[in-house]
Amino acid sequence: ASAFTACQVTDTGGIDDAGFNQTAWKGVQDAIEAHGIEGRFLESQAESDYEANLNSLMGGGCDVIVTVGFLMGDATAAAAKANPDQKFSIVDFAYDPAIPNVIGQVFATEQAAFLAGYLAAGMTETGVLGTFGGINIPPVTVFMDGMVHGANYYNEKHGTDVTVLGWNPETKEGLFTGNFDSLDDGRAFAQNLYDEGADIVMPVAGPVGLGSAALADELGTDELKIIGVDADQALTDPEKAHVYLTSVLKRMDSTVQEVIEAAMNDTFEGGVIVGTLENDGVSLAPYHTFEGAVPAELQAELDEIKAGIIDGSIKIGM
Amino acid sequence: MDVELRGITKRFGSVVANDGVNLTIRGGEVLGLLGENGAGKSTMMNILSGLYSPDEGEILIDGKPVVFQGPGDGIEAGIGMVHQHFMLVPVFTVAENVVLGVEPTGRLGYLDLKRARAQVDEINQLYGLHVPADTLIEDLPVGIQQRVEILKVLFRQADVLILDEPTAVLTPQEVEEFFGIVRSLKEAGKAIVFITHKLHEILEVSDRVSVMRQGRIVGEGDPKTLTEADLAEMMVGRPVSFTVDKTVAEPGRPMLEVSDLVVLRDNDEIAVDHLNMVVKSGEVVGIAGVQGNGQSALVEAITGLARAASGKIVFDGKDITHFSVRQRHSEGMAHIPEDRHKSGMVSSFTIAENMVLNSYYEKPYSKGMAIDWPTVHKTAAKYCVDFDVRTPSVFLPAGNLSGGNQQKMVVARELERQTKLVIASQPTRGLDVGSIEYIHSRLIEARDEGDGVLIVSSELDEIMGLSDRILVMFDGRIVAEFDNTGGKADRNAIGLAMAGATEGAAA
Amino acid sequence: MSAVTTDTTSEKIATGKARQARIVGGVLIALALLVLFVLDVGAGQVATFKLSRPRDAIVLGDLVVPGQPFNLVAAALLAFLGVRQFLRGGVRWTSISLGVGLAILVMAFLVWATADKSFSLTGMLQATMVRAVPIALGGLAGVLCERVAVVNIAIEGMLLAGAFTGALIGSLLGGWGGLVAAVLVGGSFGLILAALVVTFRMDQIIAGVVINLFVLGLTSYVSSQVFAEVRSLNNAPVFRAWKIPLLGDIPVIGPMLFNQNLFVYGALILVAVATYYLFHTKGGLRARAVGEHPRAADTLGVDVYWTRYVHVTLGGMVAGFGGAWFTLGSVGRFDENMTGGRGFIGLAAMIFGRWHPVGALSAALIFGFADSLQQKLALLNTPIPSEFLAMAPYIATIIVVAGLIGKARAPAADGKPYVKE
Amino acid sequence: MSDLSSINEQMRSLLARTARGRSEFEDLVVVPVFAVVVALIFGMLVMLATGVDIATIGKSFVALAKGSLGSVNALSETLTAAIPLVLAGLGLGLGFRAGLFNIGAEGQVLLGGTAAVIFGFTFHSLPFAVLMPLSLLAGAIVGGLYAAIAGALKAATGAHEVITTIMLNLISFKLLDYLLRQPYIQKEGRADPISKSVPDAAQLPRLLDWLDPNLRLHAGLFVMLAAVVLVWWILFRSKIGFAFRASGENPHAARYAGMKSGLVIVAAMGTAGALAGLAGASQVLGVLGRASPGFSADIGFDAIAVALLGRSHPLGILFAGILFGGLEAGGRQMQVDAGVSIDLIAIIQALIIVFIAAPLLVRAIFPWGFARKSKGGSEV
Numbered sequence A: 001a002s003a004f005t006a007c008q009v010t011d012t013g014g015i016d017d018a019g020f021n022q023t024a025w026k027g028v029q030d031a032i033e034a035h036g037i038e039g040r041f042l043e044s045q046a047e048s049d050y051e052a053n054l055n056s057l058m059g060g061g062c063d064v065i066v067t068v069g070f071l072m073g074d075a076t077a078a079a080a081k082a083n084p085d086q087k088f089s090i091v092d093f094a095y096d097p098a099i100p101n102v103i104g105q106v107f108a109t110e111q112a113a114f115l116a117g118y119l120a121a122g123m124t125e126t127g128v129l130g131t132f133g134g135i136n137i138p139p140v141t142v143f144m145d146g147m148v149h150g151a152n153y154y155n156e157k158h159g160t161d162v163t164v165l166g167w168n169p170e171t172k173e174g175l176f177t178g179n180f181d182s183l184d185d186g187r188a189f190a191q192n193l194y195d196e197g198a199d200i201v202m203p204v205a206g207p208v209g210l211g212s213a214a215l216a217d218e219l220g221t222d223e224l225k226i227i228g229v230d231a232d233q234a235l236t237d238p239e240k241a242h243v244y245l246t247s248v249l250k251r252m253d254s255t256v257q258e259v260i261e262a263a264m265n266d267t268f269e270g271g272v273i274v275g276t277l278e279n280d281g282v283s284l285a286p287y288h289t290f291e292g293a294v295p296a297e298l299q300a301e302l303d304e305i306k307a308g309i310i311d312g313s314i315k316i317g318m
Numbered sequence B: 001m002d003v004e005l006r007g008i009t010k011r012f013g014s015v016v017a018n019d020g021v022n023l024t025i026r027g028g029e030v031l032g033l034l035g036e037n038g039a040g041k042s043t044m045m046n047i048l049s050g051l052y053s054p055d056e057g058e059i060l061i062d063g064k065p066v067v068f069q070g071p072g073d074g075i076e077a078g079i080g081m082v083h084q085h086f087m088l089v090p091v092f093t094v095a096e097n098v099v100l101g102v103e104p105t106g107r108l109g110y111l112d113l114k115r116a117r118a119q120v121d122e123i124n125q126l127y128g129l130h131v132p133a134d135t136l137i138e139d140l141p142v143g144i145q146q147r148v149e150i151l152k153v154l155f156r157q158a159d160v161l162i163l164d165e166p167t168a169v170l171t172p173q174e175v176e177e178f179f180g181i182v183r184s185l186k187e188a189g190k191a192i193v194f195i196t197h198k199l200h201e202i203l204e205v206s207d208r209v210s211v212m213r214q215g216r217i218v219g220e221g222d223p224k225t226l227t228e229a230d231l232a233e234m235m236v237g238r239p240v241s242f243t244v245d246k247t248v249a250e251p252g253r254p255m256l257e258v259s260d261l262v263v264l265r266d267n268d269e270i271a272v273d274h275l276n277m278v279v280k281s282g283e284v285v286g287i288a289g290v291q292g293n294g295q296s297a298l299v300e301a302i303t304g305l306a307r308a309a310s311g312k313i314v315f316d317g318k319d320i321t322h323f324s325v326r327q328r329h330s331e332g333m334a335h336i337p338e339d340r341h342k343s344g345m346v347s348s349f350t351i352a353e354n355m356v357l358n359s360y361y362e363k364p365y366s367k368g369m370a371i372d373w374p375t376v377h378k379t380a381a382k383y384c385v386d387f388d389v390r391t392p393s394v395f396l397p398a399g400n401l402s403g404g405n406q407q408k409m410v411v412a413r414e415l416e417r418q419t420k421l422v423i424a425s426q427p428t429r430g431l432d433v434g435s436i437e438y439i440h441s442r443l444i445e446a447r448d449e450g451d452g453v454l455i456v457s458s459e460l461d462e463i464m465g466l467s468d469r470i471l472v473m474f475d476g477r478i479v480a481e482f483d484n485t486g487g488k489a490d491r492n493a494i495g496l497a498m499a500g501a502t503e504g505a506a507a
Numbered sequence C: 001m002s003a004v005t006t007d008t009t010s011e012k013i014a015t016g017k018a019r020q021a022r023i024v025g026g027v028l029i030a031l032a033l034l035v036l037f038v039l040d041v042g043a044g045q046v047a048t049f050k051l052s053r054p055r056d057a058i059v060l061g062d063l064v065v066p067g068q069p070f071n072l073v074a075a076a077l078l079a080f081l082g083v084r085q086f087l088r089g090g091v092r093w094t095s096i097s098l099g100v101g102l103a104i105l106v107m108a109f110l111v112w113a114t115a116d117k118s119f120s121l122t123g124m125l126q127a128t129m130v131r132a133v134p135i136a137l138g139g140l141a142g143v144l145c146e147r148v149a150v151v152n153i154a155i156e157g158m159l160l161a162g163a164f165t166g167a168l169i170g171s172l173l174g175g176w177g178g179l180v181a182a183v184l185v186g187g188s189f190g191l192i193l194a195a196l197v198v199t200f201r202m203d204q205i206i207a208g209v210v211i212n213l214f215v216l217g218l219t220s221y222v223s224s225q226v227f228a229e230v231r232s233l234n235n236a237p238v239f240r241a242w243k244i245p246l247l248g249d250i251p252v253i254g255p256m257l258f259n260q261n262l263f264v265y266g267a268l269i270l271v272a273v274a275t276y277y278l279f280h281t282k283g284g285l286r287a288r289a290v291g292e293h294p295r296a297a298d299t300l301g302v303d304v305y306w307t308r309y310v311h312v313t314l315g316g317m318v319a320g321f322g323g324a325w326f327t328l329g330s331v332g333r334f335d336e337n338m339t340g341g342r343g344f345i346g347l348a349a350m351i352f353g354r355w356h357p358v359g360a361l362s363a364a365l366i367f368g369f370a371d372s373l374q375q376k377l378a379l380l381n382t383p384i385p386s387e388f389l390a391m392a393p394y395i396a397t398i399i400v401v402a403g404l405i406g407k408a409r410a411p412a413a414d415g416k417p418y419v420k421e
Numbered sequence D: 001m002s003d004l005s006s007i008n009e010q011m012r013s014l015l016a017r018t019a020r021g022r023s024e025f026e027d028l029v030v031v032p033v034f035a036v037v038v039a040l041i042f043g044m045l046v047m048l049a050t051g052v053d054i055a056t057i058g059k060s061f062v063a064l065a066k067g068s069l070g071s072v073n074a075l076s077e078t079l080t081a082a083i084p085l086v087l088a089g090l091g092l093g094l095g096f097r098a099g100l101f102n103i104g105a106e107g108q109v110l111l112g113g114t115a116a117v118i119f120g121f122t123f124h125s126l127p128f129a130v131l132m133p134l135s136l137l138a139g140a141i142v143g144g145l146y147a148a149i150a151g152a153l154k155a156a157t158g159a160h161e162v163i164t165t166i167m168l169n170l171i172s173f174k175l176l177d178y179l180l181r182q183p184y185i186q187k188e189g190r191a192d193p194i195s196k197s198v199p200d201a202a203q204l205p206r207l208l209d210w211l212d213p214n215l216r217l218h219a220g221l222f223v224m225l226a227a228v229v230l231v232w233w234i235l236f237r238s239k240i241g242f243a244f245r246a247s248g249e250n251p252h253a254a255r256y257a258g259m260k261s262g263l264v265i266v267a268a269m270g271t272a273g274a275l276a277g278l279a280g281a282s283q284v285l286g287v288l289g290r291a292s293p294g295f296s297a298d299i300g301f302d303a304i305a306v307a308l309l310g311r312s313h314p315l316g317i318l319f320a321g322i323l324f325g326g327l328e329a330g331g332r333q334m335q336v337d338a339g340v341s342i343d344l345i346a347i348i349q350a351l352i353i354v355f356i357a358a359p360l361l362v363r364a365i366f367p368w369g370f371a372r373k374s375k376g377g378s379e380v
């Protein structure tokens, strides 16, 4: 096989996790489509598989190996050090100091989530927003942080009193399902927030959020709207596309594709890619069905804020 | 209705339980069936009732051959069996147990318990059974449970009644009443098969007797012309002595002194009520009483299985009220429990393991934290030889032994040690005459070696035969005491005391 | 029973139960101190419980509870119960006192957590019911199996199979088709379990574990191979809530009981039917006899094997129905391992509910309550870490099982194979 | 009877052990072989049904064999995966023997592993000879104590161990999530829920890295083998084991024999938990090097199947664990070589257990290959 091959090792969530494994794989697929390369993946059932899976990819078949998630940080580093000629990239993780043959991909997710929080605060009719997470870990809570800060910023600007239920950035405590599997939890937790008055909810728990979308679908979007995370969920969950106000995009697919392209063009250099609003590594997805519903002024404010964040005049969480 | 069994053979693995058995059963007649433990009586009757299917042979009803696929077919054909081990659901009421399988129903499968109750009461009346229809089985004394079994069979309008050791758990009074029931059934034209180990019962109630040994019929006869000794010899194949040979007791120091003992049941009811008694070394004390009057609780308290709520238990001068089971055991107390299957043995354990069930931790069976298995095995083999436990190997599961041999195993375990006090509860329940003879002689031997022996039995014959002194227990207390030197105690008086009649005669 | 002479009453007869009663007394007093000192609410703070939601037909005002007085009263009540229990040691009252005590504790805790805040009580109760459904159905499936003495560890797998089938067939044939298919597939796994344990005399626990492994493997495999490619196969319609006219408008209780979807009503009806069946019909009597004393049932012509087959299959069907809830009654799509251990909790609910359908439902409701309570508390910014709040249902279960139930009695033949000669 | 030589003769025959019968041999050897074959055939059918072509199926079965047995690396992976399964399985088997159905191994693995990690990095300055064994011990103790909670509850109040251990599992997951956020435990300089790493001196050394640095087989192998012997000794040679077994088979008889049921329950649960804790410890000290959410990866649940499959006998558990380890390693290879989803392995695993655990089923499917039994055979 002389064709360029990109390989991915998933973490225990599996390739169809409706989260970072899937989004990263989409990056590989995009690269396949764009450049006619080959791609393959190995799923990990348990953490003890990471090392074994990486080992079985050594031996030259892969031009670049993409790993996913902080849990694979150690295993990837070890493999990279043992195989200095093999190119690696890890999603959602970075090394300090950098490893020469690994590109870390990290994301300033709070920037995009900040916009989502602002947007939601501008759109809510009840003055109450909600969010919940899978487990209380930074890759999850960074979304929730951004949302709360964005809503607070809206309150500051407009003198409103929009509250966000489900996360307290000071105490670092909030509402968590405790798993990333139980779609039913997604529905129940969204119902809980809805009962407390929330009309826009952002679930940050992988596929669990699909359960929240099912509730919104049933209640109707004037009652409840959902903000997706990671990918544009109006596209990944097309059947429920109409319930997503927007999605907080963490463009792992584009960074993965970028890494693959770097490897193909021999511009691969160990270090870190940081996805920000500025480089479109994170962003807000289109409103799709809500295109007409978002007022022009609000849209203008959002553009302004985006610019502010990019130029540093707006600091998140300060 | 006449039933004939022809050439019935049934094997369990390598055991031939029935070996070409022929037997005829006639309406209006009681057939007594005798045989040692494991002779194959229950197996044959289970085949007749349709529970087991025979490997060879056939069953003919009124001359026509029938094949039973299951007990349902047997019931259909009018054959009803009262099993040796009660086939009652303990958490169901009497009525529920009786109607199970032939339930009176309303619409939507509704279980018409009212009608069931009425039907039960009807049969109650007809045969004078006096069973309360609404009580849970587990709350009933065994004697009544026995009647429920009979009620079940009658309820299905059986013409052939098989009664497998129905009297094993009954008191003398209950046995008398039971015989009354049997006679009235016979008069009603039913065919009855009556299995028992008690020879006098056979003589008393049956019209014909068949004796089984090792899966075969080895003798038949007319009870009017046969004696107990004849029957026993037919059964065991050698002459058997019925009276326990024993010398006059020479009581020594008090071995067990129980004073003011109170024991509570699980539901906090009082089972033993300020009871006082003494057992001296070198004497056998028998406790007679109708089941349910606290005998079991008394034994449990003495052996440490139940807590004494108040009172004192002194064993050879030592206050053991708060000793554990194990401490009492090592002080020299031996305990033959009333239910060997439930608590006397672990069926899946080997015979060797069962032989050291409560002494495995002691020398010489253990070294440090480990068990010294070679020693255990040798000891077990010796015990088997000494106590005539018939088994091919000590490595077989104890559950494979017949009941008599299981009991001998338990007795061996308890009596082979150095003991000072032997507490034996129902030591021969369900055993054949050969085994009974053997175990009785062993208990007397223990007495003659200077042990105190306490026998608790619902079998008045056993109490009368073994004891030097008899205590009658009623409602948690000792209500009467009898000197039985030379077997001279008044049987009638004891019976009356057991029924609670002579409160004043208490010691 | 027997006439106890007067001198007995004066002496102290220590029984196990009396000791237990005294321990419970001590616990209650400790709870009183806990409420008094740990859950103490500042003067003038009020806890607000919202009884209606904006769109309810009959709108009730909020339930406003003055925090400090309420918790003082709660502490006093707990102390009274505890002291009474300690001194009198009334055996019969032990469980009741503990139950009441725990209820008071939960209320005091709620008031403390909600001081100067508010949450929707109605929503919490409705969620309690919803969260209880799969657990109750799992528990009911367990009851049907264990009543005929077949231990069903495979409830989890049967739920998962039901969920998967509901999604797949629901996508193809619509909700009702999916529901029927889920029930049938659940029933087939029941049948398989019955065949393995009854006919092939496999250890019941192994058989259950195996079915769980198998279903998890198969559904994950198919969903990753097929659903990932053909999305339309995993997009089933959801049965919507159906409000019963009038009853559904009753404040607080209405939304919980009368404004739910098919599965909630189904679960309630099934529990009622199963109770009627097990305890008031001929079939139920026979089934219970098979579970308690199979040989006795056999001697009376009840076909033990057939009875076990039928009930285990029925249990599987109930579990299949419960599984369909995850997809057809909740989110409309399947995801790997989406039942998340609810089957095992159902098993616990069955034991906790003493092998009785109503008991299993009640236990499931306690789970549901603890679960929805936990979600509310997470919103109230209590100083308790979210992980500990999430533990609440489980800890509550342990306490209740240890304190209230004691030795529950399983069907006597439970787990034992029956061998005919 | 008094004839001494006849008594000796009698004793000798009583002490003769019966030879193993043909049916035992069939159950132990023939049935498993058939079981594996049938399971693979079923696995093939599943693949066919989901549209996998024959060539790929062939490739995947070759990969399964290669990945589990076909090379040093495969054997190393098989044994590595077997270690925690056997350890936890031994604990469960011991519990089953004592009549305790402990579903809680998963939680005990989790907390035992976590304790080993915490102990390891806390006392990182200790030398290897001290730190490694003590870290293992810490895992065993914590696992044992955690299990003993369920034991104590059962002994004191009769709370059913199935419920309490299920609940303790769920609690342990949350507890671990919580612990991993605590600054003392969390990896330095990271906000992710990952514990600090186990220092080298606490790690179970790899045994074959002189051959190839990727061979992961570690000294936990010896821990596992020692545990097999130890559990065998406890169950069948020691006094406490006798009490465990007696209580498990017949609690009434055990009470009659003076065994303290409460003590036996707590001790058996504690021992079982200690073994599960050891499984967790060997996993973190030998393979993972740290704790993270859910690192136990269902070892505790798979171990239930291992223990049952091994008929709660230490040797049986050893073989069952190795079988499972082989399936895991081979399954990974299937994914690598043939691109077959790893979920398929779970299906094959389930089928193998079915057929091994139900000899009657295998006999029904394959009537040949077994000696014919006489009617009304002695299967009880």
Ligand SMILES: Nc1ncnc2c1ncn2[C@@H]1O[C@H](COP(=O)(O)OP(=O)(O)OP(=O)(O)O)[C@@H](O)[C@H]1O
Pocket (backbone or CB within 6 Å): B012, B013, B015, B016, B017, B035, B036, B037, B038, B039, B040, B041, B042, B043, B044, B084, B400, B401, B402, B403, B404, C421
């Ligand atoms: N279910 C069984 N499995 C194997 N062997 C059995 C079974 N039932 C009976 N046996 C064997 O068959 C033989 C006859 O047993 P059976 O129960 O018929 O004897 P019995 O005459 O009723 O004895 P007892 O007087 O003790 O009741 C015994 O050797 C016994 O070991």
Ligand SMILES: Nc1ncnc2c1ncn2[C@@H]1O[C@H](COP(=O)(O)OP(=O)(O)OP(=O)(O)O)[C@@H](O)[C@H]1O
Pocket (backbone or CB within 6 Å): B037, B038, B042, B084, B085, B399, B400, B401, B402, B403, B404, B429, B430, B431, D380
């Ligand atoms: N499942 C079984 N497997 C092997 N042997 C059995 C089985 N069931 C019964 N037996 C044997 O059948 C014989 C008779 O059993 P049974 O249950 O009638 O006991 P028993 O000797 O009559 O005791 P008891 O009179 O106290 O009831 C015994 O030898 C017993 O070991």
Ligand SMILES: [Mg+2]
Pocket (backbone or CB within 6 Å): B041, B042, B043, B084, B164
């Ligand atoms: Mg018999």
Ligand SMILES: [Mg+2]
Pocket (backbone or CB within 6 Å): B037, B084, B403, B430, B431
């Ligand atoms: Mg008998």
